[in-house]
Amino acid sequence: MYFGVQYYPEQWPESRWPIDAAMMQRAGVNTVRMGEFAWSAYEPREGQIDFRWMDRAIQLLNEHGIRVIMCTCSRTPPPWVFKKYPGVANTRFDGHVNRYGQRYTVGLAHPEFIALAERIDRAVIEHFAGHPGIIGWQVDNEVGGFNDCYCERCLRTFQDYLRDKYGTVERLNQSWGEHFWSFHFSDFDEVPLPANNPQLGLEYRRFMSHLNVAFTRWRSELIHQLDPGKFVTTNFQSFTIKHTDYFKMAEVIDLPGMNHYPPRSPELILDYYRGAKGKMIVLEQLSRLAFCDTGEGWMRLWAYRALAHGACGTIFFRWRTARYGQEQHADGILPHAGQENRRYRELARMGAELKTMGERIDATHVEARVALLMGYESRWAMEAGLDLPDMQGHLDVIRFHEDLLRKNVTTDALDPHGDLSHYQLVIAPRLWLVDEGIAANLRAFVERGGVLCLTAASGVVDEFNKSFDTPRPGPLAEIAGVEISDLSPLEKPVRLSSAVLPALEGAQATVMADEMHPTTAKVLARYASGWRKGLPVLTENRWHGGRVFYLGTVLEGAALSALVGYLLRVAGVQPVLETPPGVRAYQRVGEAERLLFLINENEEPRSLVLPEGWRDAFTGMPVEVVEIGGVDVRILSQSDFQVQ
Structure with a gap:
């Protein structure tokens, strides 16, 4: 179990490093991540590269039982690069x-x-390759963030990319x-920068x-070549960030x-990036944010x-809040003055817990029956073709x-x-x-x-x-058993009716509405007001061995909960545990035991x-009624179980 902090030795006097290393060791830190913004410290002037200070920092941390995830650093060059x-x-x-x-x-x-x-990334990798105190590598930081470019050179590179992909301009x-607003090309060199064209x-x-x-x-392959046996990672940004297909990355x-x-x-985001x-x-776990009142216990709970x-x-x-720069008043375990505080005590509490539980957690994994x-391509396509913020797909994924x-x-x-x-x-x-590929995948499922x-x-x-020339949902129409003739935003909620799902009786459709026409599907709910009154809003189609439901609107709150509950019952999926409001239950499963996080x-x-058979993961004592403090976590263990 990697447990640690982001550390920037180049931003602090070297006389402070031993104090930091000792404090980290006392808190149970076993891993630090370093180096993603260090180009200016490695090479303050062109050609004058010096890694000795980082060598000393790594040695000091290793002496305190702390291993290093080393980062490459090239996407944040020093000033001399931009000047020259x-x-x-x-x-x-x-x-x-x-x-x-x-x-x-x-x-x-x-x-x-x-x-x-x-040049600089190769130099970093070559210098630190083989170091026994470095356990893994991170490619830069937040790759793709702010890297979009719309210059003429990138346009020419884009045109070459199109040549490679499409082969001929006729195929493109x-x-x-063709020919919408005279949009037709006789040569790839005619393709412009994007401007409100969906394709x-x-x-x-x-x-x-x-x-x-x-x-x-490129960097991952070089690391594997020069420092074999070390893992390579990089950090994906916030869920709303979509500059890169992180599944491909x-x-x-x-x-x-x-x-x-x-x-x-x-x-x-946690399930999406587990993927x-x-x-x-x-690689970046919240300690604090300037705009967020993070009270006692939340830092540990979120981790x-x-x-x-x-x-x-x-x-x-990060380990200590920066005293200067753009993140001067942002994140940090320690405050500017560098003394112990409540966040440090939370870090130390979790560090002590993971000394007991870390290897056992590592021996388990998440096992899901719902996906x-x-x-990303669907998100990009919808934004390029129908840029209506309330209708963006990620909002519905979050709701579900x-x-x-x-x-x-x-x-x-x-x-x-x-x-x-x-x-x-x-x-x-x-x-x-x-x-x-998507259509075939869903049909097979x-x-x-x-x-x-x-x-x-x-x-x-x-x-x-490009829109399909067959009724929506295009290649999924057969398995869904419906055809869609129109999609409109809803200016105000529309009341629903359902004899099959009583919880939908009187519920409201919001945001958008498909105009649905069943072909083989059975209607489960209809609109009950407005000009859509009587039209289907929820259908079910039995296709081969499975069932396909189509919801032609957006549901929220109790109505969405009722639908999700119905889907789970139809699919035969059981929850981990029934819990009181505000208490979440998660499960990780291994060969020897399963762990329950409350x-x-x-x-x-x-x-x-609790059901029979659960024990406190730390003491091993049986637990029938579990008490969980406010803003707190309990971990239970069970070894006598059947892996599904």
Whole structure:
């Protein structure tokens, strides 16, 4: 179990380092992450590279039993780079060239940057390769953040990317559609920068993501070549950030990493970034935020939440609050003065707990029978083609996930191309883009007897962001047993009626509405007011061995909860445990035992009766009624169980 902090020795006097290392050791820290912004300290002047200070920092930490995740650093160059090589800077969509002073403002496709970045990153990797105190590597920090570029050189690189992908300009024209507003190309060199065209906008976003993944791949491959046996990771940003297809980026690293700042990210992020690999590490775990009143216990609670969702480690950001710079009043375990405080005591409490529990947690994993699907391409396509913020698909995914959390149902979150063979229930909200691979994947899942739920605005466009010339949901219409003739935003809620789901009687449809026409599906609920009165809003279709539900609107609150509960019953999925409001139950399963994490998000204590067989994970004593303090965590263990 990796437990630690982000440390910046280059920002503090070397005389302070021994104090920090000793304090970390007392708190149970076994891992630090370092170096992602260290280029200016390694190479203050061009060609004058000095790693000796970092060598001393690593040695000191190792002497205190602390291992290092070393970062490459090239996406935040020092000032001399921008002065001597101004071509490294990227360009905003409005044509403004970014000046030095912010991080990440470089063009990943610019030849000057590529040469300089590969030189410094290779130097870092070659120097530290083979160091026994370095356990793994992180590729830079938040790769893709602020790297979008709209300069003429990136346009030419984009045009070359299109040549490689499409082969001929005729194929591009056919794929994107021709002659709308004279949008037709006789040569790839005529393709412009994106400007409100859905097909061009989606493809340019793919191109930018491709650059970010390629940047990460080059460094990951070099690390594996020069320092074999060490894992490679990088940190995925907030859930609302979508500059990069993180599912594709996960394919070029060993261990997906992530930022975990609960006040500004939904809990879904933990399952989404765990993804198909089934594991992840939190490389930036919240300690505090300037805009957030983080009281006693919450820092530890949020870190345990990450472990309960499958993390193999949590690295708090950062060890000590910066005394200067853009994050001067932001994150930090220690305050500016560097003394022990309540956050340090929370860190030490968790460190002591993980000395007992760390290896046992590592021996378990998350096991889900429900999957939520949401791909980046669908998010990009909808934004490029229908930029209505309230209708964006990730909002519905969050709604479903939060209800599953309240029900204590373990859930995976995947790209819609992912392997679905392990699941009983798959929910695919707002699956705007459906290509042949996605359609085949969902058909196969339903054929095997799975239960699938689609929602409004699904199956609208193909992989090029071009609308289907068959009724929606396009290639999913047959399995859904419905055809959709229109999609409209709802200016105000519309009342529903249902004899099948009593909880939907009088409930309200919100945000949007599909105009649905069943072909083979059975109607479960209808609109009960407005011009849509009597039209279907929820259907069920039995197809081969499985069942497909189609919800043609957005449900919230009790109505959504009723639908999710119905889907779980149909699919035969059971919750981990029934708990009082504000108490969440999570489960990790291993060969020798399963662990139950009970997290109380209430300020007051809560208690609940447990099924037979659970023991306190620390003492081994049987527990029938568990008491959980306010803003606290209890971990229970069970060894006599059947793995499903």
